[in-house]
Amino acid sequence: MIAKEILIEFFDETRKLKANGxxxxxxxxxxxxxxxxxDVNRDKLAEAGRHLEEIGYEVRGFLDPSPDDECQTIFLRFDRVETHTPESLFERNASLYALADRFELDSYDGMDVGALDGP
Known part of the structure; x- marks a missing residue:
């Protein structure tokens, strides 16, 4: 679980990046x-992706491992446009950890943030 203190630092650092341009x-x-x-199983990730779309997330797709990578972990990226505080992001992460468990995925691997029109 990503600790709330880490999220507070993440918000503080991102605010500094904005202030510095x-x-x-x-x-x-x-x-x-x-x-x-x-997960290493694309079908399990796809099933989770269908559920995520039903509850309002935009599934952006899979990030596959490179062919020479020993680890065959596949990432599923899903987005949502929203406003967070460290506390609300902590709660969002908790719900996503639980969802990963529900779908028996290897992990919820965290989040990133960017501009509304970002990639």
């Missing part, structure tokens, strides 16, 4: 939040 989005406002599940 190195980020083009304000983490205190509506942003594109990307979340990631992992």
């Amino acid at each position: 190195k980020a083009r989005f304000d983490i205190n406002k509506e942003c594109r939040w990307s979340y990631f599940f992992t």
